[in-house]
Structures are given as C-alpha cells and as structure tokens.
Amino acid sequence: MANLSFTLTDYGPVYVTAPEVKIPEEEVRRQAKRWLELNACKDGEEPKLTDKWVDEHVEEVKSVDELLVHVRFNMYKNNREVQKLADQDVICKELATRLVEELPEDLVEMAKFNARMRFEEMCRRSGMQVEDFCRQRGQTPEQVYADVDYRAIESLKEDSALQAYADKRNYTLTPEDYYAVIPGDSIEDKAYKRRQIELDGRMPGLEDYAIKTKALNEVMDNAMIRRSEEFDYERYGDISKNVMDAYSQSPENFISL
8 A cells, every 4th residue: 555645845835926817808898798788778779889889878887998897897706716726726736846755656547547537438428439539639549648647647746735734734624624615505404414424434535625625725825926927926815805907996886797
C-alpha cells in the first residue's frame, strides 16, 4: 500500500496572478439590446442603442453607457461562480507545486485509469464513440488520452496538496462543515441525508471530502491574488465578492435583469 501521507514545503499564503474572466463587450451590448426589447419596446418596435433612443424609452437611465453599466454589472454578478472556479484552479495548481513527496505510482495509475473510464462513459452517454470525440477536437486518440491522463495527475496533485494542508491544520469537523458539502434545501434535508450516508457506511468518504473542502476554503481565503502584474497582491478573502469593475460604478437602485 502506498504511503498516503503528504507534506508541503510551505503552508503560508499562496501568491498567484489570476486574470479576470472577461465577458466579451459585444455580448454585453447584445444583452442590453435584449433588455430593451423586453422592457422598453412597444409591439413591433426595434430597440436602438443610441443615447437619444434610450433617454426617450427608459426612465431609469439616460444614455447607452449608463445602460451598459447596469447590464455589465448584472452579467458579472452572475459570472461570479465562473470567476471563483477559475481562481480556484490557479490557486490549487500553485499549492500543488509545494508537494514534497512524489505521488505513488500505483496511485497515479489508478487515477489515470479512473479518468479514462469516466471519459469513455461520458462519450457513451453523449451517444458517440471515442473516435467521434477525437474527430470533433481535431486530435488523435493518443493526444486525447494524453490530455485525460495529464488532467488526472494534476487533479491528484492538487487533492494531495489539500490533504497535506488539512493534515497540518488538524481540523476538527463541525456539523456545519458537513452541511456545507451535503446538497439540500434545508438543514433538516441535509441532516436526513447525512444519516443515510452513515447508515450506508459512507461516512469516511464524506469526512475526507468535508476536510479537504475546509482546507480549500482556508487556502482560497488566505491566498494573495492579483489580476495582472500591474497590480499589487490582495488577500482573496477580502476581494472575492467584488470581481467586476461595474460594481463600483453601479448605483444601488440598478436595473434588475
């Protein structure tokens, strides 16, 4: 059995440069025009992205630029989860570079095997053969499987790094930690599902997931991040709720889309 105990060279904050996930400006303008169609146009009327048309048809705003601020705000607000996942990917990759131990060969081979099985199952569920997927990508099966293997190994490194971090912190799990990772519409629903997990003998897996999630949240909050090399690092936990430039521009009574 491979040694599954891992350590890191450093348990301090991770420093990364993680670009902002940009929404194409043409998509912002398209959504603005769509909003005008739904909220400002009379039957059969065509909206126009001109200051004069907006001023005459929308009470809350007076210009195209002002309308775009509102639309951009809402689009980036809805884009927060995409941004968070992109940031998480960069932060976890950097944390994984701190792993001291080499990954056990048997663990690596098992991860690659499972990843290939999931990939092939995904193809089957999509009604295609692996060869069909490769043709769509313009790649050979060897290239596709090499990418699947690479992603599996990277994921294993990141998972092992989070385990090392959690071991160092020696977390004690609370009911809230479990509820944070169990899906459900209410505490009662989550509690019921936890009891079912206990009865099914799946608690060790849930505990492992909850501990690594707790480690991930701490690593993310304490990470020092910047959007480009032109800016200073800031603590991620302090800025994660304000990833869009439009936030500071938008008045409190912004248009609800």
